Amino acid sequence: xxxxxxxxxxxxxxxxxxxxxxxxxxxxxxxxxxxxxxxxxxxxxxxxxxxxxxxxxxxxxxxxxxxxxxxxxxxxxxxxxxxxxxxxxxxxxxxxxxxxxxxxxxxxxxxxxxxxxxxxxxxxxxxxxxxxxxxxxxxxxxxxxxxxxxxxxxxxxxxxxxxxxxxxxxxxxxxxxxxxxxxxxxxxxxxxxxxxxxxxxxxxxxxxxxxxxxxxxxxxxxxxxxxxxxxxxxxxxxxxxxxxxxxxxxxxxxxxxxxxxxxxxxxxxxxxxxxxxxxxxxxxxxxxxxxxxxxxxxxxxxxxx
Ligand code: ZN
Numbered sequence: 001x002x003x004x005x006x007x008x009x010x011x012x013x014x015x016x017x018x019x020x021x022x023x024x025x026x027x028x029x030x031x032x033x034x035x036x037x038x039x040x041x042x043x044x045x046x047x048x049x050x051x052x053x054x055x056x057x058x059x060x061x062x063x064x065x066x067x068x069x070x071x072x073x074x075x076x077x078x079x080x081x082x083x084x085x086x087x088x089x090x091x092x093x094x095x096x097x098x099x100x101x102x103x104x105x106x107x108x109x110x111x112x113x114x115x116x117x118x119x120x121x122x123x124x125x126x127x128x129x130x131x132x133x134x135x136x137x138x139x140x141x142x143x144x145x146x147x148x149x150x151x152x153x154x155x156x157x158x159x160x161x162x163x164x165x166x167x168x169x170x171x172x173x174x175x176x177x178x179x180x181x182x183x184x185x186x187x188x189x190x191x192x193x194x195x196x197x198x199x200x201x202x203x204x205x206x207x208x209x210x211x212x213x214x215x216x217x218x219x220x221x222x223x224x225x226x227x228x229x230x231x232x233x234x235x236x237x238x239x240x241x242x243x244x245x246x247x248x249x250x251x252x253x254x255x256x257x258x259x260x261x262x263x264x265x266x267x268x269x270x271x272x273x274x275x276x277x278x279x280x281x282x283x284x285x286x287x288x289x290x291x292x293x294x295x296x297x298x299x300x301x302x303x304x305x
Contacts (some may be wrong), residue, residue: 001284002124006025006029006118007025007063007064007165007298007301008022008023008025008031008059008060008061008062008063009023009024009025009062009063009064009065009239009264009294009297009298009301010022010049010052010055010062010064010065010106010108010297011023011024011064011066011068011291011293011294012065012066012067012068012069012096012293013056013068013118013289013290013292013293013295013297014038014067014068014070014115014222015038015115015140015289016038016090016142016143017038017068018036018037018038019035019036019037019038019044019047019048020033020034020035020289020290021033021034021035021051021052022034022290022293022294023052023055023059023062024292024294026291026294027126027284027287027291028123030302031043031055032055032058032059033120033290034047034051035267036048036051037171037232039096040092041085041092041093041096041101042101043163044104045098045101048102049101049102049105050104052065052105052106053118054070055145057203060243062106062108063104063109063215063297063301064106064108064109064111064297064298064301065102065108065109065110065111065297066110066111066118066294066296066297066298066300067098067099067102067110067111067113067290067292067293067294067296068112068114068115068117068118068119068290068292068293068294068296068300069085069098069112069113070085070090070114070115071085071086071088071115071145071160072085072086072088072159072160072162072264072292073085073086073089073112073114073160074086074159075112075113075114075156075159075160076156076159077116079233079262082112083098083100083110083112084097084099084100085098085120086159087111091181092098092288098112099112099233102263107298108121109301109303110300111231111296111297112131112178113160113296113297114147114160114294115135115139115145115147115161115289116137116138116139116145116146116163116178117147117148117149117156117175118145118152118196118288118292118293118295118296119137119148119241119282119288119289119292119294120135120137120147120148120149120154120239120288120290120292121135121149121154121214121292121295121296121299122284122287122288122289122290122293122294123239123282123283123284123288123292124132124149124295125291125295126179126282126283126284126291126295127239127282127283127288127291128237128239128280128281128282128283129149129237131205131277132149132233132236132237133149133151133152133236134148134149134151134157134233134234134236134288135148135149135235135236135237135238135239136148136149136229136233136235136237136239137149137161137239137241137261137282137288138163138225138226138239138240138241138242139227139240139241139243140192140193140194140222140240140241140243140244140245141193141243141244141245141246142193142194142195142243143164143165143193143195144163144164144188144189144192144242145162145163145193146161146163146164146229147161148161148163148224148233148234148235150233157166157233158183159181161256163188163229164187164188164189164193165181165183165184165187165188165189166186166187166188166228167186167187167188168186168187168191168221168225170186170191170226172204174209174217175191175200175217177191177196177200179195179196180193180195180199181193188221188224188225191209191217191245192217192218192221192222192225192244192277193205194243194244197214197244198217200214200230200270200299201214205247206243207243208248210249210301211303215247215250215253217248218244219250219253219254220257220259220271222240222245222254222257223254223257223258223261224261226238226240226254226258226260226279227258227261230258230264230266230271231266232236234266235272237249237270237277237279237283238278238279238280239280239281239283240254240277240279240280240281240282240290241281241282241288243287245281246281246282246285246286250280251280252276252282254279255275255278255279256267256275258275259271259272259275264304267279272300276289287303294297
Protein backbone atom coordinates (compact mmCIF):
# COMPACT_ATOMS: atom_id res chain seq x y z
CA UNK A 1 0.00 0.00 0.00
CA UNK A 2 1.42 3.35 -1.02
CA UNK A 3 1.16 6.45 1.14
CA UNK A 4 -1.13 9.15 -0.17
CA UNK A 5 -1.56 12.64 1.26
CA UNK A 6 -5.32 12.41 0.61
CA UNK A 7 -7.72 9.48 0.58
CA UNK A 8 -8.07 8.16 -2.96
CA UNK A 9 -11.56 7.71 -4.29
CA UNK A 10 -12.78 5.80 -7.30
CA UNK A 11 -15.24 7.75 -9.44
CA UNK A 12 -17.60 6.45 -12.12
CA UNK A 13 -19.70 8.72 -14.30
CA UNK A 14 -21.92 6.21 -16.05
CA UNK A 15 -23.44 7.66 -19.21
CA UNK A 16 -25.60 6.20 -21.95
CA UNK A 17 -22.77 6.25 -24.50
CA UNK A 18 -19.63 6.22 -22.35
CA UNK A 19 -18.42 5.56 -18.84
CA UNK A 20 -15.78 7.91 -17.41
CA UNK A 21 -13.74 6.51 -14.54
CA UNK A 22 -11.22 8.36 -12.41
CA UNK A 23 -9.14 7.98 -9.28
CA UNK A 24 -8.38 11.01 -7.16
CA UNK A 25 -9.62 13.25 -4.38
CA UNK A 26 -10.88 16.38 -6.18
CA UNK A 27 -10.38 18.75 -9.13
CA UNK A 28 -6.74 19.45 -8.27
CA UNK A 29 -5.86 15.81 -7.65
CA UNK A 30 -7.01 13.46 -10.39
CA UNK A 31 -4.43 10.70 -10.57
CA UNK A 32 -5.85 8.55 -13.35
CA UNK A 33 -8.74 8.67 -15.76
CA UNK A 34 -10.21 6.40 -18.44
CA UNK A 35 -13.23 6.20 -20.74
CA UNK A 36 -15.09 3.14 -21.89
CA UNK A 37 -17.91 2.78 -24.39
CA UNK A 38 -21.22 1.83 -22.82
CA UNK A 39 -21.93 -1.62 -24.27
CA UNK A 40 -23.46 -4.38 -22.13
CA UNK A 41 -23.51 -3.97 -18.33
CA UNK A 42 -21.23 -7.02 -17.88
CA UNK A 43 -18.62 -5.83 -20.38
CA UNK A 44 -18.70 -2.19 -19.34
CA UNK A 45 -18.48 -2.93 -15.62
CA UNK A 46 -15.64 -5.40 -16.28
CA UNK A 47 -13.64 -2.52 -17.82
CA UNK A 48 -14.45 -0.33 -14.82
CA UNK A 49 -13.40 -3.03 -12.34
CA UNK A 50 -10.14 -3.75 -14.23
CA UNK A 51 -9.33 -0.04 -14.28
CA UNK A 52 -9.77 0.35 -10.51
CA UNK A 53 -7.84 -2.86 -9.76
CA UNK A 54 -4.97 -1.60 -11.93
CA UNK A 55 -4.99 1.82 -10.25
CA UNK A 56 -5.02 0.25 -6.78
CA UNK A 57 -1.79 -1.52 -7.79
CA UNK A 58 -0.29 1.70 -9.19
CA UNK A 59 -1.49 4.27 -6.68
CA UNK A 60 -2.60 2.42 -3.54
CA UNK A 61 -5.92 1.32 -2.13
CA UNK A 62 -9.14 3.19 -2.69
CA UNK A 63 -11.11 4.47 0.31
CA UNK A 64 -14.53 4.46 -1.36
CA UNK A 65 -16.19 4.41 -4.78
CA UNK A 66 -18.76 6.93 -6.02
CA UNK A 67 -20.98 5.93 -8.92
CA UNK A 68 -23.09 8.60 -10.63
CA UNK A 69 -25.10 6.76 -13.28
CA UNK A 70 -27.70 7.31 -15.97
CA UNK A 71 -31.16 6.28 -14.83
CA UNK A 72 -33.72 5.46 -14.00
CA UNK A 73 -32.06 3.64 -11.12
CA UNK A 74 -32.72 2.59 -7.53
CA UNK A 75 -30.66 4.73 -5.12
CA UNK A 76 -32.43 3.59 -1.92
CA UNK A 77 -30.09 1.39 0.19
CA UNK A 78 -33.11 -0.09 2.02
CA UNK A 79 -34.72 -1.33 -1.20
CA UNK A 80 -34.26 -4.92 -2.48
CA UNK A 81 -33.34 -3.53 -5.90
CA UNK A 82 -30.85 -0.97 -4.54
CA UNK A 83 -27.99 -0.46 -6.97
CA UNK A 84 -29.95 -1.73 -9.98
CA UNK A 85 -30.79 0.12 -13.17
CA UNK A 86 -34.59 0.20 -13.33
CA UNK A 87 -36.55 -0.74 -16.48
CA UNK A 88 -35.16 1.37 -19.32
CA UNK A 89 -35.43 1.26 -23.09
CA UNK A 90 -31.63 1.03 -23.16
CA UNK A 91 -30.95 -2.51 -24.43
CA UNK A 92 -29.54 -4.91 -21.86
CA UNK A 93 -29.43 -2.50 -18.94
CA UNK A 94 -32.91 -2.97 -17.46
CA UNK A 95 -32.57 -4.49 -13.97
CA UNK A 96 -28.75 -4.72 -14.20
CA UNK A 97 -27.30 -4.89 -10.67
CA UNK A 98 -24.37 -2.59 -11.35
CA UNK A 99 -23.53 -1.91 -7.70
CA UNK A 100 -23.62 -5.66 -6.99
CA UNK A 101 -20.99 -6.16 -9.69
CA UNK A 102 -18.73 -3.67 -7.88
CA UNK A 103 -19.47 -5.20 -4.48
CA UNK A 104 -18.32 -8.60 -5.71
CA UNK A 105 -14.87 -7.12 -6.32
CA UNK A 106 -14.39 -4.31 -3.78
CA UNK A 107 -15.01 -4.38 -0.05
CA UNK A 108 -15.45 -0.60 0.16
CA UNK A 109 -18.19 1.94 0.81
CA UNK A 110 -19.93 2.42 -2.54
CA UNK A 111 -22.15 5.46 -3.11
CA UNK A 112 -24.69 5.21 -5.93
CA UNK A 113 -26.85 8.01 -7.26
CA UNK A 114 -28.13 9.54 -10.48
CA UNK A 115 -25.65 11.24 -12.80
CA UNK A 116 -27.38 14.57 -12.19
CA UNK A 117 -27.48 14.22 -8.39
CA UNK A 118 -23.77 13.40 -8.59
CA UNK A 119 -23.11 16.47 -10.73
CA UNK A 120 -25.13 18.58 -8.28
CA UNK A 121 -22.99 17.36 -5.39
CA UNK A 122 -19.82 18.07 -7.40
CA UNK A 123 -20.98 21.65 -8.00
CA UNK A 124 -21.83 22.01 -4.30
CA UNK A 125 -18.41 20.72 -3.25
CA UNK A 126 -16.18 22.56 -5.75
CA UNK A 127 -18.26 24.50 -8.28
CA UNK A 128 -21.00 27.11 -8.48
CA UNK A 129 -23.20 25.83 -5.65
CA UNK A 130 -20.68 26.12 -2.82
CA UNK A 131 -22.37 27.26 0.38
CA UNK A 132 -25.92 26.82 -0.95
CA UNK A 133 -28.62 24.84 0.87
CA UNK A 134 -31.09 24.33 -1.99
CA UNK A 135 -30.31 24.33 -5.69
CA UNK A 136 -30.85 22.42 -8.93
CA UNK A 137 -28.41 21.01 -11.45
CA UNK A 138 -29.99 20.53 -14.87
CA UNK A 139 -28.31 18.91 -17.84
CA UNK A 140 -29.64 19.51 -21.34
CA UNK A 141 -27.80 17.23 -23.75
CA UNK A 142 -28.69 14.04 -25.59
CA UNK A 143 -31.29 13.66 -22.83
CA UNK A 144 -32.49 16.01 -20.12
CA UNK A 145 -32.30 15.41 -16.37
CA UNK A 146 -32.10 17.34 -13.16
CA UNK A 147 -30.61 16.74 -9.73
CA UNK A 148 -31.82 18.58 -6.66
CA UNK A 149 -30.05 19.43 -3.43
CA UNK A 150 -32.69 20.45 -0.90
CA UNK A 151 -32.02 21.87 2.58
CA UNK A 152 -28.56 20.31 2.63
CA UNK A 153 -29.30 16.88 1.14
CA UNK A 154 -29.57 15.33 -2.31
CA UNK A 155 -33.25 14.79 -3.04
CA UNK A 156 -34.46 11.25 -3.78
CA UNK A 157 -38.06 11.12 -2.60
CA UNK A 158 -40.07 8.21 -3.99
CA UNK A 159 -37.31 7.10 -6.41
CA UNK A 160 -35.58 10.19 -7.77
CA UNK A 161 -36.76 13.30 -9.59
CA UNK A 162 -37.29 13.14 -13.36
CA UNK A 163 -37.06 16.80 -14.22
CA UNK A 164 -36.63 16.11 -17.92
CA UNK A 165 -40.08 14.60 -18.24
CA UNK A 166 -42.29 17.45 -17.07
CA UNK A 167 -45.00 18.63 -19.44
CA UNK A 168 -44.54 22.04 -21.04
CA UNK A 169 -46.79 24.42 -22.95
CA UNK A 170 -46.35 23.36 -26.56
CA UNK A 171 -47.58 25.82 -29.21
CA UNK A 172 -48.30 23.49 -32.13
CA UNK A 173 -48.52 26.39 -34.60
CA UNK A 174 -45.05 27.59 -33.75
CA UNK A 175 -43.62 24.12 -33.28
CA UNK A 176 -45.63 21.29 -34.93
CA UNK A 177 -42.93 18.73 -34.00
CA UNK A 178 -44.56 15.91 -32.01
CA UNK A 179 -41.59 15.23 -29.70
CA UNK A 180 -39.36 12.20 -29.22
CA UNK A 181 -40.09 10.89 -25.72
CA UNK A 182 -41.29 7.27 -26.03
CA UNK A 183 -43.41 7.74 -22.89
CA UNK A 184 -44.80 11.29 -23.24
CA UNK A 185 -44.10 12.57 -26.75
CA UNK A 186 -43.77 16.28 -26.17
CA UNK A 187 -42.49 16.47 -22.58
CA UNK A 188 -39.43 18.70 -21.89
CA UNK A 189 -36.96 16.03 -23.03
CA UNK A 190 -39.23 15.11 -25.94
CA UNK A 191 -39.13 18.69 -27.23
CA UNK A 192 -35.77 20.11 -26.16
CA UNK A 193 -33.15 17.33 -25.89
CA UNK A 194 -30.31 17.03 -28.38
CA UNK A 195 -32.15 14.08 -29.92
CA UNK A 196 -35.29 16.22 -30.36
CA UNK A 197 -33.32 19.07 -31.96
CA UNK A 198 -31.69 16.68 -34.41
CA UNK A 199 -34.96 14.99 -35.33
CA UNK A 200 -36.89 18.28 -35.69
CA UNK A 201 -34.33 20.02 -37.92
CA UNK A 202 -32.74 17.04 -39.63
CA UNK A 203 -29.27 17.87 -38.39
CA UNK A 204 -27.33 17.88 -35.18
CA UNK A 205 -27.64 20.98 -32.98
CA UNK A 206 -23.89 21.55 -33.30
CA UNK A 207 -24.43 22.19 -37.04
CA UNK A 208 -27.18 24.80 -36.56
CA UNK A 209 -26.01 28.42 -36.63
CA UNK A 210 -26.33 30.39 -33.38
CA UNK A 211 -29.08 32.58 -34.89
CA UNK A 212 -31.17 29.60 -36.12
CA UNK A 213 -34.83 29.68 -35.06
CA UNK A 214 -34.20 26.35 -33.31
CA UNK A 215 -32.59 28.22 -30.43
CA UNK A 216 -35.61 30.49 -29.87
CA UNK A 217 -37.74 27.39 -29.27
CA UNK A 218 -34.99 25.86 -27.13
CA UNK A 219 -34.70 28.96 -24.95
CA UNK A 220 -38.46 29.04 -24.41
CA UNK A 221 -38.66 25.36 -23.42
CA UNK A 222 -35.71 25.57 -21.03
CA UNK A 223 -37.10 28.77 -19.49
CA UNK A 224 -40.53 27.16 -19.01
CA UNK A 225 -38.90 24.28 -17.14
CA UNK A 226 -36.75 26.59 -15.00
CA UNK A 227 -39.87 28.57 -14.13
CA UNK A 228 -41.62 25.40 -12.96
CA UNK A 229 -38.60 24.36 -10.88
CA UNK A 230 -38.40 27.86 -9.37
CA UNK A 231 -42.07 27.77 -8.39
CA UNK A 232 -41.87 24.20 -7.03
CA UNK A 233 -38.61 23.97 -5.08
CA UNK A 234 -37.58 27.61 -4.61
CA UNK A 235 -33.94 26.86 -5.42
CA UNK A 236 -31.33 29.46 -4.53
CA UNK A 237 -29.65 28.82 -7.89
CA UNK A 238 -30.13 26.73 -11.03
CA UNK A 239 -27.06 25.38 -12.78
CA UNK A 240 -27.62 24.50 -16.44
CA UNK A 241 -25.04 22.20 -18.06
CA UNK A 242 -24.87 19.58 -20.78
CA UNK A 243 -23.84 19.83 -24.43
CA UNK A 244 -26.90 21.90 -25.38
CA UNK A 245 -27.41 23.68 -22.04
CA UNK A 246 -23.83 24.99 -22.01
CA UNK A 247 -24.03 26.63 -25.46
CA UNK A 248 -22.89 30.24 -24.94
CA UNK A 249 -25.67 31.80 -27.03
CA UNK A 250 -28.38 30.26 -24.84
CA UNK A 251 -27.62 31.34 -21.27
CA UNK A 252 -28.40 35.10 -21.49
CA UNK A 253 -31.60 34.38 -23.40
CA UNK A 254 -32.66 31.67 -20.94
CA UNK A 255 -32.06 34.09 -18.05
CA UNK A 256 -34.14 36.80 -19.71
CA UNK A 257 -36.97 34.50 -20.76
CA UNK A 258 -37.18 32.84 -17.33
CA UNK A 259 -37.47 36.23 -15.67
CA UNK A 260 -40.24 37.15 -18.13
CA UNK A 261 -42.15 33.94 -17.39
CA UNK A 262 -41.82 34.36 -13.60
CA UNK A 263 -43.15 37.86 -14.28
CA UNK A 264 -42.30 39.43 -10.95
CA UNK A 265 -44.18 36.87 -8.86
CA UNK A 266 -41.10 35.65 -6.95
CA UNK A 267 -40.00 38.78 -5.14
CA UNK A 268 -36.30 38.04 -4.78
CA UNK A 269 -33.56 40.43 -5.90
CA UNK A 270 -31.69 37.38 -7.21
CA UNK A 271 -34.40 36.98 -9.83
CA UNK A 272 -35.54 40.59 -10.24
CA UNK A 273 -32.09 42.21 -10.43
CA UNK A 274 -29.40 39.53 -10.65
CA UNK A 275 -30.81 36.74 -12.79
CA UNK A 276 -27.28 36.17 -14.16
CA UNK A 277 -26.33 34.84 -10.70
CA UNK A 278 -29.52 32.75 -10.45
CA UNK A 279 -29.19 30.77 -13.69
CA UNK A 280 -25.56 29.85 -14.38
CA UNK A 281 -23.48 27.32 -16.29
CA UNK A 282 -21.51 24.73 -14.26
CA UNK A 283 -18.37 25.85 -12.46
CA UNK A 284 -16.79 22.48 -13.24
CA UNK A 285 -17.63 22.56 -16.97
CA UNK A 286 -18.24 19.08 -18.34
CA UNK A 287 -16.45 17.52 -15.36
CA UNK A 288 -19.30 18.01 -12.86
CA UNK A 289 -20.39 14.38 -13.23
CA UNK A 290 -17.01 12.74 -12.74
CA UNK A 291 -16.04 15.10 -9.90
CA UNK A 292 -19.52 14.60 -8.47
CA UNK A 293 -18.82 10.87 -8.30
CA UNK A 294 -15.72 11.69 -6.23
CA UNK A 295 -17.87 13.88 -3.99
CA UNK A 296 -20.36 11.00 -3.60
CA UNK A 297 -17.51 8.69 -2.55
CA UNK A 298 -16.19 11.28 -0.11
CA UNK A 299 -19.67 11.74 1.38
CA UNK A 300 -20.21 7.99 1.76
CA UNK A 301 -17.04 7.74 3.79
CA UNK A 302 -18.16 10.54 6.08
CA UNK A 303 -21.55 8.85 6.50
CA UNK A 304 -19.90 5.49 7.24
CA UNK A 305 -17.62 6.88 9.96
ZN1 ZN B 1 -40.91 12.17 -21.28
